Amino acid sequence: MTMKKVFSRPASLSKTPFHYCPGCDHGVIHRLVAEAIDELEVGDRTIGVAPVGCSVFAYDYFNFDFNQAAHGRAPAVATGIKRTRPDSIVFTYQGDGDLAAIGTAEIIHAANRGEKITVIFVNNAIYGMTGGQMAPTTLIGMKTQTSPYGRDASTAGNPIKMSEMIATLESPVYVTRVTINSVANLMKAKKAIYNAFKLQKEGKGFSFVEVVAICPTNWGKKPADSHKWLTENMLPVFPLGTFKDTLGVEKSA
Amino acid sequence: MSSKVERIILAGFGGQGVLFLGKVIAETGMHAGKNVSWIPSYGPEMRGGTANCSVILSENEIASPMVTVPDTVIAMNRPSVTKFNQKIKAGGMLMYNSSLIERQEFRDDIRLVEIPANEIAEELGNPKVANLVMAGAYSKFSKLITFDDLVACLPGLVKGAKKEMLDINLAAFKKGFDYVEEKKYMFGRYVYSVFKGI
């Protein structure tokens, strides 16, 4: 009787151990990306673009070509790569500071041009790498290093809802928000990421997956408590769901 | 006017086609085997106000393409005369569009050539070719380009233009050239005295 391997490292994921904090969601989201690339059999022609933020070293964890972009500019860099090598699968992996603050212009316009790239947007409502400052997605009242009295809408504005904004544009073909706070949601997130890359493989257009995630270290919470806090506090502000699916990829799957 | 080099400033309202007029002269010079340069004013004035460009035709290599002291100013409107009149080299030429610029007391050390460019263009049925009337007139004075050079160069400049348009452009050249010839503008440099009836 031979043994059958039922679970292993996806081929697209490198052997480098993650540097992320204990309990961080990045490792799981990386894995979901690698699984989607493997299942679509495009690992040999995928090019990733790493952001500035906690996932600045994302390129260390994948086995395909990577560009490391300046803060917020990943969608512009990805535009350059995809236009140059249109048969490649090009994706950016960005956090909330990178995508929703300093890189707002780049993400909106890449989406509006309908660049045939995939964007994985990890929203944990805080700047992780720089040590826990307020993000554009930080909740009202949430305390961070730079909102020590809690975010005040009258001076710091409200949490910005990127998926909803991007879904208002004509060009994007797929805009969805997922989370990985439970097994059921994890499976939905995996499917969403797969769908996004599948659309790119088929040359369809701009696909955007927002993953609402935790940051136990900078939230000052245990990982399990963080997912509970996410469910109770973040999801009411950032509701899960698909905001745009022009081609009906979710139904066809 | 030196036979080696001709420095020209062409000026008018935006829309009078002075940049194109400069291009016609420069392109013609190039096809006639001369060294040429063309520099436009490109400031905010190009949006609705006045426009001008500097053209040099030369038998030798052009060192500086900037025209500070023009041999000739071709002025299509009144403000252009005001702006450039004093810059013309002593003994140089002011060729002006007398349809829009009244005769007046200009400098007495330059040659004055008045061309009713708008009226001529209107007679041809297209006021827009007033600039090309001036090109034809200029070729009468130039030592570096001829009327035939202008005619030879035109089809390349208005690529894709309809036959009628090409014909009217050529007619504009001819009318400008003939106007100078008929008026015998070869009278001396110090026309100011002529105007004053002395």
Next chain:
Amino acid sequence: MAKVLMKGNEAIGEAAVLAGCRYYFGYPITPQSELPAYLAKRLPEVDGVFVQAESEVAAINMVYGSGSAGARVMTSSSSPGISLKQEGISYIAGAEVPCLIVNVMRGGPGLGNIAPAQSDYWQSTRGGGHGDYRTIVLAPNSVQEMADMTITGFDLSDRFRNPVLLLSDGVLGQMMEPVNLPEPHDYNINSKKWALGYRGSDKNERNLCSSIFLDNDELEEHNWHLYQKYQVITDLFSKGEYKDFAVEEHLCDDAEIILVGYGIISRILKTVVEKCRKRGIKAGLVRPKVLWPFPTAVFERLAKTASQFLVVEMSCGQMVEDVKLSVDGKKPVFFFGRTGGTVPSDFEILNEVDKLVRPD
């Protein structure tokens, strides 16, 4: 090929196409907008890509992406836009990605105006962005050179995996002169083994394009690697195959006063030198065609024979510092400049020369 009367901005565009460039990313700004307009029309004819970006910041980062994927790629702008591109240029230099950046200089600081200027010399030759890096800076003075140096620029950037800056100004961008266009070059996008998406059979590990080295020792090693590359480039221009390309000398051998200028100013200085000679003033002209690496050797040599130098710029005095460093105190170095969009006339420069050679 017959000569064509073209604007400097358009000549760059056509030369880029002939050099095998098929990718342009930019944002409109006067006085360089004819260049993107030309390529917006021209690139689709050769199956190329033109993207009008949302900003100069985005444009230079698209260049970074495209260059990292192996393309011959370019962007262009004018002074305020080039300031915005500095972030990307620093990343491109750090990641060693080839590309061509065109600056058609206008007046600054701030919004300044749209008239010609040369006040971005320091920004261009000192790096401009953050970090220890250099860009090769080419300074054309005619429409013909706008075309020729575009091609040289692409060759140099590919050879050294380094950004090349073509430093021009509003006059050169806007003026028309006859141009002999060069023969087209073939460029194979799969010629760079380090590029992202390279698919040659000899590729055995993944390619990475990055400027981050968090470990101190690694970053120091990288910076010294870049420094050594810059030394190789410097040698190439000071004594190697680009020695003659780097600088133009005119009537310097017996010159008592050497006039120094680059770009459009060098054309005016040539007229000034001719006028000086007619008046019996032994004037010569040195015209740096490459601003980094600066052609110091020619000044070291002429400091022995000439008695003084006059640097003329459309700035308050920037390149004059490099001339002073090169002359090294051996002879006096004077400066005359106009700014704000005024191009100095040959008459006023001649007046300055008179003051220096006939001090009364």
